[in-house]
Every structure is written in structure tokens, then in C-alpha cells.
Amino acid sequence: MSVVAALLLLASIGLVVLVVLYFVAPGSLPEPAFLQDDYALPTLPIPAALMPESEVPTLVAAIELPSATPTATEPPLAPTWTPPAAQPTATPLPLSTLKPSVTPSPLPTFPTKTPTPTYTPTSTNTPTATPPGPTATPTSTRSAYPFTKTDNSPFYLQNHANNAGCGWLGLAGEVLDLERNPVPIGSYRVHVWGSGIDERVLAGSAPDYGPSGWEQFVFDSPVMREYNVQLESPSGTAVSQIYRVQTRTNCDENLLQLNFVQNH
Structure with missing residues (x-):
């Protein structure tokens, strides 16, 4: 029982190695005979004591695994500069509107009156002032009653x-x-x-x-x-x-x- 298990283990390991070499370097090894379409797996003699009552299952050929296709990786985009949000500007208050000034109406112009010539008197002899005499002393007003x-x-x-x-x-x-x-x-x-x-x-x-x-x-x-x-x-x-x-x-x-x- 131990010998058969060891043989099966070795066969499995060898098969895995061959499959790996085939995919890694497919041209370096000849195509194994067991991978050909007309290859028939050999049958090993199994002792009669080890034979199970049912038939031994037939090994199925291993499925060919597809090779990994590398995908192109795009370089990360550089971050773009976002301008800061504009600050709200102060709205100027409307200035008070000046009231219209009253324009005075022009006054009517009247013709000026030409003054009539006045008579200029000729100079006369000015009398010489006489020096005053002594000032009279005022007397008290006489009452109407005694x-x-x-x-x-x-x-x-x-x-x-x-x-x-x-x-x-x-x-x-x-x-x-x-x-x-x-x-x-x-x-x-x-x-x-x-x-x-x-x-x-x-x-x-x-x-x-x-x-x-x-x-x-x-x-x-x-x-x-x-x-x-x-x-x-x-x-x-x-x-x-x-x-x-x-x-x-x-x-x-x-x-x-x-x-x-x-x-x-």
C-alpha cells in the first residue's frame, strides 16, 4: 500500500513539473507523448490483493491553463489646480441724489431813467460869525398857579x-x-x-x-x-x-x- 502511494505521488510531482516547464518554456521540451491526441496512458499492473471490486477510474488529461495576459497600466494623472471660490464682492450703496437747485428766473431789465440836470448855485459871500456874548441864565418856568x-x-x-x-x-x-x-x-x-x-x-x-x-x-x-x-x-x-x-x-x-x- 505504501509503495503504490509513493509511486502515485512521484508520478504526480513529475507531471506537475513537466506541465510547468511546458508553459514557462514551451519550445525547450518536446511535446510529451501523453499530451498527444493518440497517446494512451500505460496501465500499471496492480496486485490482485489491491484491486478494488469496482473498476479503476480512468485518468483524464489535464486541462491546459491559459497564460496570463499583462494589461497596460496607465500612469496616474497629475492633480489639477482648482482655483479657490471667488469671494463675494461688496455692493456699493447708492449715493443720495442731490435735489435739483432752483434756477432763479432772470429779472426783467427796465430802461434807466436819465436824471435831468440840476441847477448848481453860484457861491455867495459868507457872513462872518459874530462872537457870542455872555450866555443868558435860564429862569425857572413860571407855574400857572401861585x-x-x-x-x-x-x-x-x-x-x-x-x-x-x-x-x-x-x-x-x-x-x-x-x-x-x-x-x-x-x-x-x-x-x-x-x-x-x-x-x-x-x-x-x-x-x-x-x-x-x-x-x-x-x-x-x-x-x-x-x-x-x-x-x-x-x-x-x-x-x-x-x-x-x-x-x-x-x-x-x-x-x-x-x-x-x-x-x-
Whole structure:
């Protein structure tokens, strides 16, 4: 059994070697007889003891393997340069459109008026200026009435002619002649009216303000009120203009004094 197996193995190896040599160098070896069409494989005697009951299979000729055909391999393509994607460009904003300017219409042209020639007077003799003499001293304007108030009237004082103090408000004064001396008692009277008062008092009836003094009480506390004051003759004829005065609310100024002086 071992001998037969060894023989079969050797035969197989030899057959493989012959097939390889045939394909590698087909012209170097003569075509083996077993590859010819009319070749008949020899049969080896097999001992009867080794013979199987069935028939021994017939060996089939080996199939001719095709030779490998080399295929052409193309060289790899060189990588091509791909340009980068274009960046989006900024779209400029539209500029503001200027408003059309107003073109002034041309003004109509009128013909100019030719001035008429004017008469040019001839020069005359200029009189020589005479040096002025001494400047006349202006005199005070004569009043329409013989009496006016003094320059410092009216002025305000604290009540001093009685004991009422701040609980008193009144008007007072005196009447003076051209020489600024007191007029005779009873020669004139003072008319006071306004803010609920209408009274007449004689000059010289209030000696606390002077020999020709006069006084008129108007209220029991310092208040701001307006009154009219005028000097009259004993018969009621106005001898001064009407003076409008205003009292004050301060206890230190609750006496309004108005003096009359003869003007002419």
C-alpha cells in the first residue's frame, strides 16, 4: 500500500513539473507523448490483493491553463489646480441724489431813467460869525398857579405828632410864602380826597409841623393807598395843581409830608 502511494505521488510531482516547464518554456521540451491526441496512458499492473471490486477510474488529461495576459497600466494623472471660490464682492450703496437747485428766473431789465440836470448855485459871500456874548441864565418856568410843592416833597417820616404810633396813617405839611416864611393862619386850606376821604383842613391848624402846618388823618394802620392833594384859597379857589401821592405800609413811614411854597 505504501509503495503504490509513493509511486502515485512521484508520478504526480513529475507531471506537475513537466506541465510547468511546458508553459514557462514551451519550445525547450518536446511535446510529451501523453499530451498527444493518440497517446494512451500505460496501465500499471496492480496486485490482485489491491484491486478494488469496482473498476479503476480512468485518468483524464489535464486541462491546459491559459497564460496570463499583462494589461497596460496607465500612469496616474497629475492633480489639477482648482482655483479657490471667488469671494463675494461688496455692493456699493447708492449715493443720495442731490435735489435739483432752483434756477432763479432772470429779472426783467427796465430802461434807466436819465436824471435831468440840476441847477448848481453860484457861491455867495459868507457872513462872518459874530462872537457870542455872555450866555443868558435860564429862569425857572413860571407855574400857572401861585403855589407849588417844594422840591423835596413828598417825603416820608415816622408818626411823631401824636401818641398813636404805628396805629395811625396820615398826610401833613406846611404852607410857605415867597420868602419861605409861614403864611398867616387860615389864609389857605388844603383839600385831600381819594380812597374814601374828602376833607379840607386850614393852614396853621397843626402847629406840630410849623406855624402854618396842616394834617389829615386817613387810616388807623400803615397801608398803601393813593390820595389827591391841592392847596385852595379860603373860598375854594385852587392855588396849586393837583398832586397825586401814595402812602406806604411801613410803620417808620406812616406819615407822608407835603409842603407848599409860593411861586409868584
